[in-house]
Amino acid sequence: MVGTYASGDPMRQGIDIVGDFGQPVRAARDGEVVYSGAGLIGYGELVIIKHSPELLSAYGHNRVRLVKEGDKIKAGQKIAEMGKNAANRVLLHFEVRKGGKPVDPLPLLPAR
Secondary structure, eight states: OBBBOTOTTTTTSSEEEOTTTEEEEESSSSSSEEESOOTTTTSSSEEEEEETTTTEEEEEEEEEEEOTTTTTEEETTTTEEEOOOOOOOOEEEEEEEEEEEEEEEEESSOOO
């Protein structure tokens, strides 16, 4: 991990996880894809999954997205392939929102 979450810091609303270009990006939990695209500035190719009425997870800077809006997703399912951010670093940007507000995403990640 290269970037950490910091409550209240708009530049650190998630975590950055380093990996290998093209490495599988997997869903943290079951849910439904509510966004799959590249229209949000600063996130590159982005997938957003809704896990409950108030819990969302976002996966940014993908090389390729493998799911589309409306897809039902299972925890651990491959949803994208890791890509590069604007600084040309290979990483996954992972955010979690609860009730529309950023929260620490680490508790949502599966145990290793």
